[in-house]
Amino acid sequence: MRFARERRIDLGRPELLSMDMGEAAEYWKVPVPIAKRDRKNGLHKRKQSEIEVANPTSGRTVE
Numbered sequence: 001m002r003f004a005r006e007r008r009i010d011l012g013r014p015e016l017l018s019m020d021m022g023e024a025a026e027y028w029k030v031p032v033p034i035a036k037r038d039r040k041n042g043l044h045k046r047k048q049s050e051i052e053v054a055n056p057t058s059g060r061t062v063e
Contacts, residue, residue, distance in 0.1 A: 011017070016024070025032040046054075 016027070019027065021034060022032055
């Protein structure tokens, strides 16, 4: 098996590698593609009993 010769690629501006999406969008003057996640939005994981009550056709019986 023969491998191609290793070539170096000039990165140009290494600081571009450490940017987050917002910084990169600002740098390239494009809209931010995604919004930050809001982990404190008040949502919580539903309990199994809440799921079963909300969807009684799920096949399980609530006892």
